[in-house]
Amino acid sequence: MARYVFITGGVVSSLGKGIAAAAIAALLQARGYRVRIRKLDPYLNVDPGTMSPYQHGEVFVTDDGADTDLDLGHYERFTGRSANAHDNITTGRIYKNIIEKERRGDYLGATVQVIPHVTDEIKQFVLSGNEDYDFVLCEIGGTVGDIEAMPFLEAIRQLGNDLPRGQSVYVHLTLMPFIPAAGELKTKPTQHSVKELQAIGIAPDILLVRADRPIPREERRKLSLFCNVRESAVIQALDVANIYDVPVAYHNEGLDSEVLAAFGIEPAPLPRMERWEDIASRIHNPEGEVTIAVVGKYTGLKDAYKSLIEALAHGGMANRVKVKLDWIESEVFEKEDPAPFLEKVHGILVPGGFGERGSEGKILAAKFARERKVPYFGICFGMQMACIEAARSLAGIEGASSTEFGPAKEPVVGLMTEWLRGNMLERRLEAGDLGGTMRLGSYKASLKPDTKIAEIYGDTDIAERHRHRYEVNIDYKQKLEDAGLVFSGMSPDGVLPETVEYADHPWFIGVQYHPELKSRPFEPHPLFASFIEAAMEQSRLV
Incomplete structure (x- = not known):
């Protein structure tokens, strides 16, 4: 039977519950256990698919086509286990399910209430489908004390009683701030946060305390005394240079041993940390450095590109170089010459x-890269804008544009209304809802033999995750190929362009899918590894 680790956060948001959950899972996995991580989000959106990147950061897409929280990306990268639609749920999804049941009459005339109906729905989500796992880690989004999170906290409180004794553990992540005027770390915020949790009926078994400096023994003893937690279970979570240092750092502090001890599992097999130590070595001992310009439109919030940042770092690890990112807001190029940047x-x-x-700034970036032979x-x-650039500059199609921007004289990029998922035809209406209506999830693509991208993959049949509504118009394929842009990958039915490249360019590749979503530190995506390798070659020329 699976054991459950519930991870809550207190004091302030953005403490890193997702990284903490991923790190605990990685440590348990390193000891030979089978793990699963699930995220419970308290917001009312059904999923983050319609939320602005500035509101929520990146939307992480799973193979089965779910728009999910970016923390699921951390879960995949730390454990190597692919997440799915059943690993993330929101208040919106919970209430949607309940209202649908109520309309069908499933509750047999009962008054539908938060307790037991909402909490039962949450518990059903937490407990379902875990037969093949030793540990299930559930991260509860938000901060203890938030009204939005109350049903989730109540549900995990109930689960503590519903599950057999010794089958659940509560880990509470808090902050111990340093007050410069006083010259000391303060325990009071953590005490208040634990008090809030205890008032709900949850007594944390382990405190994971974020701090920017070592926590003195006396402060740990104080937290143990006032928060009713064993002193050994007060774990300091110090700031580290890189997120991939976290599993080793938490192991050195004894977090994984304490989690197992809370379940009564002693003695436990020691974790195999060799691959984490190898990753740390690659990060902290690079043999060179390359600079990559990321020309985007959400550069004010780096979380909007979280998987991309990590995939570039993985490409650096594969080549033992440090990847420095130069963030450029694409609108700048619409006012200034891109060359100096x-x-x-x-x-x-x-x-x-x-x-x-x-x-238009992204189009100019593609033009600069093509003309200057920069990877x-x-x-x-980014692929769509490269195709529009080729249409305008090489194929002589002056009005080339995308119907995403409005009516286009030459719709080189247009709205998809239907496509195949396996043997099933999926259709979308232009005036339909935005949520969940994109081409989402893993789709196969066929690569043209003897092309750059086929060489990189070492195969001509691939499957990658997609998230888009617009597609390069196949009606322009021949004109663009005549101008030199090679359509090196297509959907298996030959209808949807998947990849493009220039044969006479050192490294110029556009892909319609999101390869960053499948890159992991132990398995860097081949496109990112190859791109960074090409950047290394370029660095010798600059």
Whole structure:
């Protein structure tokens, strides 16, 4: 039977519950256990698919086509286990399910209430499908004390009683701030946070305390005394240089041993940390450095590109180099010459995005990369803008644009209304809802033999995760190929362009999918590894 670890957060948001959950899972996995991580989000959106990147950061897409919280990306990268639609749920999804049941009459005339109906729905989500796992880690979004999170906290409180004794453990992540005027770390915020949790009926078994400096023994003893937690279970979580240092750091502090001890599992097999130590060595002992310009439209919030940042770092690990990112707001190029910004970088990456704002700047970035022979990686929107650039500059199609921006004289990029998922035809209406209506999840693509991208993959049949509504118009394929842009990958039915490249360019590849979503530190995505390798070559020329 699976054991459950419930991870809550207190004092302030953004303490890193997702990284903590992923690190605990990685440590348990390193001891030979089978793990699963689930995220419970308290907001009322059904999923983050319609939320602005500035509101929520990146939307992480699973193989089965779910728009999910970015923390699921951390879960995949730390454990190597692919997440799915059943690993993330929101208040919106919970209430949607309940209302649908109520309308069908499933509750047989009962008054539908938060307790037991909402909490039962949450518990059903937490407990379902865990037969093949030793440990299930559940991260509860938000901060203890938030009204939005109350049903989730009540549900996990009930689970503590519903599950057999010794089958659940509560880990509470808090902050111990340093007050410069007093010259000391303060325990009071953590005490208040634990008091809030205890008032709900949850007594934490382990305190994971974030701090920017070592926590003295006396302060740990004080937290143990006032928070009713064993002193050995007060674990300091100090700031580290890189998120991939976290599992080793937490292991050194004894977190994984304390989690197992809370379940009564002693003695336990020691974790195999060799691969984490190898990753740390690659990060902290690089043999060179490359600079990649990321020309985007959400550069004010780096979480909007979280998986992209990590995938570039993985490409650096594969090549034992440090990857320095130069963030450039694409709108700048619509007012200023791109050359001063780009002539010293070793690679240019134009990521995904939505809407017209900044699109002309991305087109100019693609043009600079093509003309100056700088490695270029266009992802989703970045591929589309590269195709529009080729249409305008090489194929003589002056009005080339995307219907995403409004009526287009030459719709080189247009709205998809239908596509195949396996043997099933999926359709979308232009005036339909935005949520969950994109081409989402893993789709196969066929690569043309003897192309650059086929060489990189070492295969011609691939499957990658997609998230887009617009697609390069196949009606322009021949004109663009005649101009030199090779359509090196297509959907298996030959209808949807998947990848493009230039044969006479050192490294210029555009992909309609999001390869960053499948990159992991132990398995860097081949496109990112190859792109960084090309940037290394470019660095010798600059």
